[in-house]
Amino acid sequence: MAELTAPAAPVSIYAEASPNPESMKFVLNTQFLSEGVSVDYPNLEAATNSPLAQELFNFDYVGRVFIAANFVTITKTTEHQWAHLIPELRSFLKSYVESGGPVFLVDPAAAQKAAQEVAASGSHSEEDQQTSQKIIDLLDNYVRPAVEQDGGNITFKSYQDGIVTVNLQGSCSGCPSATVTLKSGIENLLKRMVPEVKEVVAEGITI
Structure with missing residues (x-):
């Protein structure tokens, strides 16, 4: 598959704070991925499919890169203040995208969809699989859009x-x-929408 590259056109970009003080959301007027698809890179080693993420990890204060439809969330690792980092990151992203730099080597959408289907089908019974699909639909339709707003x-x-x-x-x-x-x-x-649910736990919380 050909590299997925953002269109080489004038790019506008702005930084938007998130509830996490260590993370900043950079919103662009271009589309990296289809709606509902996103990729999280917790470190450089995980970013083999994204030349853009690899470039961002070259900044010594970048600790995590998250790419969604039209934004990139960057989590910093140091005590640097965002006021000093935002101009540099915004300038880099603008130049990279305008020059047609590759964002992904292979479209992550298919892999994400396959992973979700495997997760749903991994339940032990048909009833559990149906419950899993209800949960997935609720997360996609009600929860994910709000979470994406926060980067x-x-x-x-x-x-x-x-x-x-x-x-x-x-x-x-x-x-x-x-x-x-x-x-x-x-x-x-x-719990309210799916009575079978007793508790929700999360992976990925590093506090």
Whole structure:
């Protein structure tokens, strides 16, 4: 498959704060991925499919890169202030995208869809599989759009014995308010809409 490259055209970009003080969302007027698809790179080693993410990891203060439809969330690792980092990152992203630099080597959409289908089918019974699909639909339609607004993502991992396991990505990883959001928001929603759900736990929270 050909490299997925953002269109070489004038790019506007702005930085938007997230609930995680260590993460900043950079929103562009170009499309990296289709809606609902995103990729989380917790380190350089994980970014083999994204030349853009690899370039971002060359900045010594970049600790995590999350790429979604039209934005990139960058999580810093140092005590540097965002006021000093934003101009440099914004300038780099603008130049990289305008020059037609490759974003991905292979489209992540197919892999993400396949992973979700495997997660849903991994339940132990047909009833659990149906419950898993209900949960996936609720996460996709009600939870993910709100989480993306904050520069992150949530994906379904498994459902078993009333316990839902999700992955939190991007700015959600390490966010001080992630646990509160998970329990008071996401867990309450799923319990209300899917009576079989007893608890929601998350991977990807590093607080």
